[in-house]
Amino acid sequence: MVFHIGSQQGGVINNVAGDQTVHGGQRGRLTADGRDVRELVGELRAAVDRAPLPPAVAPEVRSELDALDTEVARPEPDREAVAGRLTRVTHLLSSAGALVAAGTGLIGPLSALAGWLGTLGGPILQALGV
Incomplete structure (x- = not known):
């Protein structure tokens, strides 16, 4: 028997042959990379600090980053x-032209x-063009 397992993003994933019992739950915090x-x-945050942001946008981006953290x-x-x-954050950076100016420094994180x-990040990836 052969199993073809596709993309698995987010959470803890167990591929088990047979029965599995979990007591106390499972957690995962690492990203895909x-x-x-x-x-x-x-x-x-470090990339935003290096990016040339307009004074009107910078405080709003930093506030969102504080809440995100x-x-x-x-x-x-x-x-x-x-x-x-x-x-x-993505839309603010994009509208300010910072994504183009900072390049991969912002796009990477x-x-x-x-x-x-996971699927919630799809619109963000689409906005980034990746």
């Missing part, structure tokens, strides 16, 4: 809340965080 979500938010620090982050904040979100 192996980096911790909080680390990615830190990388995004608070959310991913929780034991069980609300992925929908993270997706909403990350979408706002944004796309990795979108990957961690």
Whole structure:
């Protein structure tokens, strides 16, 4: 017998032959590329700090990043809340021209965080053009 298992994003995935019993739950916090979500938010913040943002946009982006950092620090982050904040950050950066100006410095952490979100990150990846 052969199994073909497609893409598996988000959460803890167990491929088990036979029975499996789990007591106490399972958790996973790493992104698809192996980096911790909080680390990615830190990388995004550092990239934003280096990006040439207009004075009218910078405080709003930083406020969203503060809220994003608070959310991913929780034991069980609300992925929908993270997706909403990350979408706002992406649109703010895009409208300010920062994505073009900063290039991969911003796109790397944004796309990795979108990957961690799974299907919720699809619109973010689409906005990034990746």
